[in-house]
Amino acid sequence: MRELIRNAKLRLLRMHFEARVGHIGGNLSALEMLMTLYHRVLAPDDLFVLSKGHSAGALYTTLWSVGKLREDDLVQFHQEGTSLSGHPPATGIPDVIFATGSLGHGLGLAAGLALGKRLKGAPGRVFCLLSDGEWNEGSTWESLIFAAHQRLDSLTLMIDLNGLQGFGSTREVADLGSLKEKLESFGLDVEAVDGHDALSLERALLQPPTGGRPRALVARSIKGHGVSFMERKMEWHYHPMAAEQYAEAVREVTES
Ligand SMILES: [Mg+2]
Known part of the structure; x- marks a missing residue:
């Protein structure tokens, strides 16, 4: 897994550098979660929803590493007319069911998918990757109430708790306190x-x-994980990499 993740990280950096786009910080914080989920956990009947849609690059890189996207696809990232847009689209990518990133x-x-599975008697689990900034959204809490009320135990949330969001730390923007305690209090x-x-991650995800x-x-997690000048820095939510920054990032990841 270590080697697989390193290769995926290098491909992710290259994809963002060549497309000259940002969002690399939150992609680097989520990559191990996505790679572990796809390589070690997901079964054929399982479903996944990327709620933090701005980590589309990490999802595409992960799908590439499991053979569901090709090199020809990745080079189209963020290009005119591509299906590999900066947030996942509703159609055109294997395993991507919904457009997300709003x-x-x-x-x-994801809760709807889990309820649908139960109503149809269909097998499989549903996984959903969320950011910590998304807990500013009332709709997330509504969904939590719904999922707990419906006892949707086929649903597993993965929360990328990197402590930063687009315009500040989660503590500064709207302090969540202990998210663990809050989620427990919701059942x-x-x-x-x-x-x-x-x-x-693998052990925790496989837990029935x-x-x-x-x-x-x-x-x-750490926003910008694995690239020292990006780690825990809010500006890497949006910054694209300059050529020398990309070279330094590649050097660090290669030597890790
Ligand atoms: Mg965050």
Whole structure:
């Protein structure tokens, strides 16, 4: 997994550099979660929703690493007419069911999928990756109430708790306090986990649901993880990389 993740990280950096676009910080915080989910956890009947749609690059890179997207696809990232847009589109990409990135809506979609599976008697689990900034959105909390009330234990939330969002730290913008405690008080089965430790993520994701409660992994992570000059820096939410910054990022990841 270590080698796979390093290669995916290099491909992710290249994709963002060549397209000259930002959002690399939040992609780097989520990459291990997506790679672990796709390589070690997802079964054929399982479904995934990327609620933090601005991490589309990490999702595309992950789909490429499992052979669901090709090199020819990745070079189209962010290009005119591409299906690999900066936020996932509703059609044209394997495994992508919904257009996301209008933040705060992915959890409602995932909860609906989980309820749909139950009503149809269909097998499989539903996973949803959210940012921490998305907990500013009332729709996320509504979906949480719904999922707990419906006892949707096939649903697992993965929360990329990097402590930063587009315009500041989550503490400055709208302090969440202990998200773990809040989720527990809503009736979820919650586990805190290191968002960059693939083994811990795998173990936590494979844990079967207990007692009719949706499950949530509060994954502590670092925005810009693995590139020292980007780590924990809000500006890397939006900054595109200059050539020398890209070269430095590649050097660091290659040597990691
Ligand atoms: Mg964040």
